[in-house]
Amino acid sequence: MLQEESDLSLIIAQIVQKLKGSNLYSQLERQAWASLQRPEIKLESLKEDIKEFFKISGWEKKLQNAVYSELSVFPLPSHPAAPPEHLKEPLVYMRKAQGSWEKRILKSLNSMCTELSIPLARKRPAGEQKELLNKWNEMGTDEPDLSLFRPVYAPKDFLEVLINLRNPNYENGDSLSFRTHLGLIQVPLKVKDIPELKECFVELGLNIGQLGIDDSTQVPPELFENEHVRIGQKVLAEQDSAAAQQYIRQGSPTALRAELWALILNISSQPEDVLYYEQLKTNVIQHDLLVDSLIYKDVKLTASNDDYYFVFEDYLYQVLLCFSRDTSVLSHFAFNSASPPKSYIRGKLGLEEYAVFYPPNGVIPFHGFSMYVAPLCFLYHEPSKLYQIFREMYVRFFFRLHSISSHPSGIVSLCLLFETLLQTYLPQLFYHLREIGAQPLRISFKWMVRAFSGYLATDQLLLLWDRILGYNSLEILAVLAAAVFAFRAVNLMEVTSLAAAEAVLADLSTLKVMPLLQIFLFATVT
């Protein structure tokens, strides 16, 4: 009890600290001062009257949403005496593994620099700046020669790293025992089992209405959909982040999704946000970074070829190039096991005072990175808004999909959750695939790393991401991956090679996400 109280006060202190520097804080202060002119504010009951004013004018809601947003993003408080790196990742071997993975990435990036003799960054000459500004809206038409560039890494490379991850304190002998994990991931982490998942995802239960199931043509809209839409409108009218998050667990109506997500992510798109985006754009125009070519290359390799997303190619550049310059992204490294790579001014290698983060946001894009942005283009057509939503999605969720950590939403836990679910509930399938050299994770890994973007039809993907936002967790990705295997189990039992198994699972665009999840979680005899 005492512990809880002190935890709480710690959280409060942290949040107050953070909000003090925020724009909202100064806005609230200004409003409070301005309210003094109002007749209903009395000197004798000043504090209460101002509180009342905040409540009526909606500022209290904004403060609540800000606090709620902090709570969702910030990790649970650790022991007051714990060093800050514990916030990033409490397990030493995970931290070490992430560190050496970063070194590899950086080395690969540097060697590409040397090979191509291209600087990491350079200022663009005035003419080039002007040219880029002119074609800002059609960067896709530009065809720079990118044949020499290659993605720094692909999910496949990352999987190899995860497979080799070991806990040095865990006896992991060569001989098979009941403790041996038959999957690829060999580290012991606590992951949820089906009863726990059922409890966690209780709103996905069979008796609860779901968009993605109960809005199909066979179901009269009076049964669920109409009412659900009505509630959604009410939630939006209330502008309450917490209510929106609860609501979206049953899925968001298409027409309300953009607003609901913005509310949950606490993105309001103020004029200063637009200005901030414009500043980032200016940075892009002034400086050429090596990562720009990587971004170009990635978009060309992925989204530009995608049936759903090719239309948005130019938006992807507008978002991703600005993202790479955004130093505000750096703050998420406080709770990300990864650390931003450093680069040194030429000739000052190793001298800390000449160190800069590279790229400025500290995130090196990999093959498929742009697919995190692509589905959002269906929701927001204004680049600055699209940008904010993406950045928030990244620092809340997506970074966990390509950094090594023990977090329940981290990719290692997702892999383990996936393998455990499959091994527990479809042991024959798991065994069969393992025997033919088609470890299921080898197929499902890329789905999870991309949060299924580019694999599912967009409407289904958005229904899935609704639940990520609703539960503030990525675990649903592992559940879906297992559900997909379960759904195609009959065909998979017949294959005899990895290639054949991959072929069975090559096209997920016809899948309906919600029925799969619901059946796997709630209708499978366990």
Added chain:
Amino acid sequence: MDGLAFPRIQALGIAAARGKEPKGAPGKSDSGSSRSAGGRVLGCQGAALEVECSAGRGGVVCLAAGCVLLRAPERGWRRGGGAARGIPAGRSSESLGAVSPQEEATIKQSDIRIMAGKVKWVTDIEKSVLINNFEKRGWVQVTENEDWNFYWMSVQTIRNVFSVEAGYRLSDDQIVNHFPNHYELTRKDLMVKNIKRYRKELEKEGSPLAEKDENGKYLYLDFVPVTYMLPADYNLFVEEFRKSPSSTWIMKPCGKAQGKGIFLINKLSQIKKWSRDSKTSSFVSQSNKEAYVISLYINNPLLIGGRKFDLRLYVLVSTYRPLRCYMYKLGFCRFCTVKYTPSTSELDNMFVHLTNVAIQKHGEDYNHIHGGKWTVSNLRLYLESTRGKEVTSKLFDEIHWIIVQSLKAVAPVMNNDKHCFECYGYDIIIDDKLKPWLIEVNASPSLTSSTANDRILKYNLINDTLNIAVPNGEIPDCKWNKSPPKEVLGNYEILYDEELAQGDGADRELRSRQGQSLGPRAGRSRDSGRAVLTTWK
């Protein structure tokens, strides 16, 4: 019924035409690809989007075939009765096999309907999506010189089939994929003429549909960009042009659909120059044929991802009187690969742009994975997400509505030949106020597949079309009532059925147009992109 003959197309001519086909590398000369490759700005509407070269690669074939002289047959084939065709004329499917001449003689037309004989097909458009569908049904390929039941033909061939000189009649078991005078709908000038006439008629009747706003514009029937025939309507055009001198107009030759001869103007002097030039050109004799339509250019198109697009929707008409038409659910958007910027550049520059279209036809930007095509369900998801459900449903309702109106406009003049059905490619542009504009209708939508998805789509399109046009894949009888059961519609859904609609008053029609009563079915519209059927029919 016997002794009916069908004109023979010189076999040589066809062979020659076919010989040409393989020259184009697959996908390269597809009209779809040229369209998506687009061009700068104008490319999109000017040439790439609005123009359907009648079937791309098929176009070569069609044109060549069209040039083939048709001769009166030296030996007419005997039609009907199945006798001359050697179709086993058993009374049940089990009794297939050799039939004696005596038996043959007793066969009546009515027997053919239940007969499980094999449909004999011909086509002068050798597309795999067609042939695979025919073969799947176990139909037998024959040449145009033989007896056939089903002929999927180019528009040039149909012209010859129904030409006055030919004077042939089809028999009851023969079906073709065009109406004899489909050009009433599919030729730009005639379509506009028919729609104008239709509006006037409605106005005369005092129909509420013909209501106008304070500026004299039709509230509901203004769905084709303002269009004039040139040189005939020159004075009218000048008058209109002067009303809004800053607007851009697009000039298109009437009959042709090759994308050639299309250009934009924004000054009267340009049109004067054009008419001078065409008079002094060496092709004076042809200048009569060189009729043009000039239409107001939609210069505020809806952009997605900053790009301009148009919609290609497939509509099947099985009969015009009574009108019965079906909408294919799987239409698509065709995107320009190049960004749209409203241009006010000079005519000469525009020509440069148009040249670009031709050059960019096979542009590097063309993507062979998606082909610049986006499904209509993507469009719906995007619009509903970014603009809201109501306006999106309204847009799709309006699209359906203008398609029906265009068909109603031509129904009275259409030769409703019972041997015919037709699958049209509707080209629609949506402006930034989410108003759909009917740009043109194609009688021979491209059947070339530019991508894997495209192939699936077009294969299914033909499959569903055949299921409706040729019930059960059996030897057709064109006297059937042409109302197929729901189960065979596939991805088609009934767009309008005049017989069903009768009894519904025009006031109801108007009300639902205004979105006040979308009716029970409209309320069932879905996120998933399933097309919404309104009940204004």
